[in-house]
Amino acid sequence: xxxxxxxxxxxxxxxxxxxxxxxxxxxxxxxxxxxxxxxxxxxxxxxxxxxxxxxxxxxxxxxxxxxxxxxxxxxxxxxxxxxxxxxxxxxxxxxxxxxxxxxxxxxxxxxxxxxxxxxxxxxxxxxxxxxxxxxxxxxxxxxxxxxxxxxxxxxxxxxxxxxxxxxxxxxxxxxxxxxxxxxxxxxxxxxxxxxxxxxxxxxxxxxxxxxxxxxxxxxxxxxxxxxxxxxxxxxxxxxxxxxxxxxxxxxxxxxxxxxxxxxxxxxxxxxxxxxxxxxxxxxxxxxxxxxxxxxxxxxxxxxxxxxxxxxxxxxxx
Numbered sequence: 386x387x388x389x390x391x392x393x394x395x396x397x398x399x400x401x402x403x404x405x406x407x408x409x410x411x412x413x414x415x416x417x418x419x420x421x422x423x424x425x426x427x428x429x430x431x432x433x434x435x436x437x438x439x440x441x442x443x444x445x446x447x448x449x450x451x452x453x454x455x456x457x458x459x460x461x462x463x464x465x466x467x468x469x470x471x472x473x474x475x476x477x478x479x480x481x482x483x484x485x486x487x488x489x490x491x492x493x494x495x496x497x498x499x500x501x502x503x504x505x506x507x508x509x510x511x512x513x514x515x516x517x518x519x520x521x522x523x524x525x526x527x528x529x530x531x532x533x534x535x536x537x538x539x540x541x542x543x544x545x546x547x548x549x550x551x552x553x554x555x556x557x558x559x560x561x562x563x564x565x566x567x568x569x570x571x572x573x574x575x576x577x578x579x580x581x582x583x584x585x586x587x588x589x590x591x592x593x594x595x596x597x598x599x600x601x602x603x604x605x606x607x608x609x610x611x612x613x614x615x616x617x618x619x620x621x622x623x624x625x626x627x628x629x630x631x632x633x634x635x636x637x638x639x640x641x642x643x644x645x646x647x648x649x650x651x652x653x654x655x656x657x658x659x660x661x662x663x664x665x666x667x668x669x670x671x672x673x674x675x676x677x678x679x680x681x682x683x684x685x686x687x688x689x690x691x692x693x694x695x696x697x698x699x700x701x702x
Contacts, residue, residue, distance in 0.1 A: 406701050407660050407661075407663075407664045407700065407701045407702040408664070409663075409664055409666070409667060409668060409669050409670060410617075410660060410663060410664060410670055410671075410672050410702050411446055411474070411669065411670070411671050411672065412444065412446065412619075412671075412672050412673075412674070412694075412697055412702045413444050413445065413446025413447055413448070413474050413671060413672070413673045413674070414439050414442070414444045414446075414447060414673060414674045414675075414690060414694075415447060415448040415450055415618075415673050415674070415675050416432075416435055416447075416448070416449075416450030416451070416454055416455070417448075417450065417675040417676070417677060417678075417679075418439075418674055418675055418676045418678070418686060418689075418690060418693075419434075419435045419438065419439070419678075419681075419686040419690075420678045420679045420680055420681035420685070420686060421435065421450050421451065421454055421679070422451065422521070422677075422679040423451055423454070424451045424452060424453030424454050425453065425454070426680075428679075428680040429454075429679075429680075430683050430686070432454055432455050432456070433465075434683070435455075436455075436465060436466065436469050436471065437469065438686065438687045438690065439471065439690065440469035440470055440471055441687070441691075442687065442690035442691045442693075442694050443691070443694040443695075444471070444674075444690070444694060445470060445471060445472060446471070446472055446473075446474045446671065446673065447466070447471050447472075447473060447474065448473070448474055448475050448476070448477060448512070448673055449473060449475070449476045449477060449499070449502065449503065449506070450477060451477065452476070452477070452478075452495070452498060452499050452502070457498075457502055459502060459505040459506065462502070462506060463506065466506075472507070473503065473506040473507065473508045474508055474510065474671045474673060475503065475508050475509075475510035475511060475512050475560070475616065475671070475673070476499040476500065476502060476503030476506075476508065476510075476511050476512070477499070477511075477512045477514065478495060478496045478499045478500075478511060478512070478513055478514070479495070479514050479516065480492050480495075480496070480513055480514070480515060480516060480544075480547070481515070481516035482515070482539065482540050482543035482544055482547065483515070483516070483532055483536040483537070483539050483540035483543075483568060484516075484536075484539065485536075485539040485543070486539075486543070489543065489546075492543075492547070493547075493550070496511070496547065496551065497554075499511065500551055500554070500555040500557055501555065503555070503557060504555045504556060504557060508557070509556075509557060509558060510557060510558050510559075510560050510590075510615070510616055510671070511551055511555075511557045511558070511559050511560070512559075512560055512562050512590050512616065513544070513547070513559050513560065513561045513562060513590075514562045514564055514567070515540075515561070515562075515564060515567040515568055515569050516567060516568075517564075517566045517567055517637075518530045518566060518567065518568065519566050519636050519637075520636070520638070521566065521636070521637055521638040522638050523638075524635075524636030524638060524639055530568070531568075532568050536568075537577070537581065540568065540569075540578070541578065541581040541582050544559075544561065544582060544587055545582055545583050545586050545587060547559060548583075548586035548587050549586060552586070558588060558615060559586075559587065559588070560588045560589060560590035560615040560616040561578070561587060561588070561589055561590060562589075562590040562592055562595075562618070563575045563589070563590075563591070563592060563595055563596055563599070563601075564592065564595050565595050565598045565599055565637040565640075566636060566637040570595070570599040571599045571600055571601060572596075572599075572600065572601040572602070572606070575589070575596070575601065575606070576610070579610055579613050584612060584613055587613075588613055588614065588615030588616070589610070589613050589614055589615060589616070590615065590616040590617070590618060591603060591606060591607065591614055591616070591617050591618070592617075592618035592620055592675065593617070593618065593619055593620050593621070593654055593656065593659055594618070594619075594620025594621055594622050594646055594652075594675070594676075594677070595618075595620065597621070597622050597627075597653050597654050598622050598627060598637075598645070602654070603654050603659045603662075604654070604658050604659055604662045607659070607662040607663055607666065608662055611666045614663065614666065614670070615670075616670065616671050616673075617659075617663060617670055617671065617672040617673065618672075618673050618674075618675045619649070619656055619659075619672050619673065619674045619675065619697075620646055620674070620675050620676060620677070621646070621647055621648075621649045621650070621651065621652030621653060621654065621656070621676075622645055622646055622647065622652050622653055623644060623645055623646075623647040623651070623652050624652065624653055626640070626643055626644055626645045626647075627640075627645055629643075630643060630645055638679075641677045641678065641679060642679070642680070645677075646676050646677040646678065647676070648676060648689050648692065648693060649693055649696055649697075650696055656697075656700065657700050660672065660700055660701070660702055672697075672702065674690075674693055674694075674697070676689065676693070
C-alpha cells in the first residue's frame with residue numbers, strides 16, 4: 386500500500402489549485418450521463434443520439450454502458466464510433482460474486498459477452514459493479530446490507546478469479562466500482578475489499594460521487610491506495626439532497642430521481658484536488674464523467690455535458 390505524506394501532497398485540501406496540465410488524465414463520458422441505466426428503456430435517449438451528443442460535447446472517449454444499449458456487433462459499433470471521433474475506454478459488467486461459486490457460470494456468461502466486445506473495440510478495462518442489496522428501480526430490499534465473513538471471502542476470492550480469467554482470456558484489467566446500495570460502498574468496506582484482494586489482479590474504479598455519497602474522501606483514498614486506483618468516474622453529489630436522502634433512508638434509484646447527483650462544480654467532492662491527486666500518481670488514468678440522471682428529459686443531458694467538459698478544461702483536463 387502506497388501512502389503519501391502530507392508534505393509530499395500539498396494539493397490534498399479542497400482549496401488547493403490543480404496543476405496547469407493534467408497530462409496523465411484522459412477525460413471521457415458515458416451513457417450514464419445521458420440517463421442510460423438499462424439496455425432498453427423507453428425513457429432513455431436512442432443510442433444514435435447519445436453518440437452524436439457526446440461527440441458534439443467535445444469528448445473523445447466513451448464507455449459502452451449497459452450491454453446491449455450500444456450496438457453489440459463490433460463492425461457496426463466501430464463504424465458508428467469512428468465516424469464521430471470516439472474511442473471506447475471500457476465495458477461495464479454487473480456481478481453478485483459474494484453469493485459464491487454457484488453464481489460463477491451465470492456471471493461468466495454475462496462477463497464474457499461484455500469482455501469480448503470491449504476487447505474488440507480496443508479498450509483495456511472492464512468496470513465491475515457489485516450487486517445491489519436493494520433494487521435500483523423499486524427500492525425493494527433484496528438481501529442484507531451487511532455481508533457475513535463467509536460472503537466477504539466469496540466476494541474477494543471470486544473477484545480475483547474473475548480478474549484472472551478476464552486477463553487471461555481477453556487481456557483486460559478489471560476495475561471494481563464502489564457503488565451506493567452495494568456491499569462495496571463506504572471507506573470501511575472499500576478498504577476492507579482492497580486489503581483482502583491481490584493488488585496484481587484487482588484495481589479500483591473510484592467513482593467520486595458514489596464514494597462521497599457513502600461518506601468517503603476520494604483524495605484520501607487516492608493518496609493512501611494509489612497503486613490500486615486503476616480508473617476514475619467523475620461525479621458530484623448535492624450535499625443538501627444527500628443529507629435528506631440519507632436521513633430518510635431513501636434508496637439510491639429514487640435518490641437519483643431527486644437530483645442527488647449534480648452538475649459540477651456545484652457539488653462535492655471538489656474535482657480539482659481529486660484530479661490533482663490522480664495526476665501525482667504519474668500513471669495514465671481514464672477519468673470518465675458520469676452524472677446519474679435516470680430518468681431524465683431527453684434534452685437535459687447535452688447542455689450539462691457541454692458545460693461539464695468546459696469546466697474540466699478549466700481544471701487542466
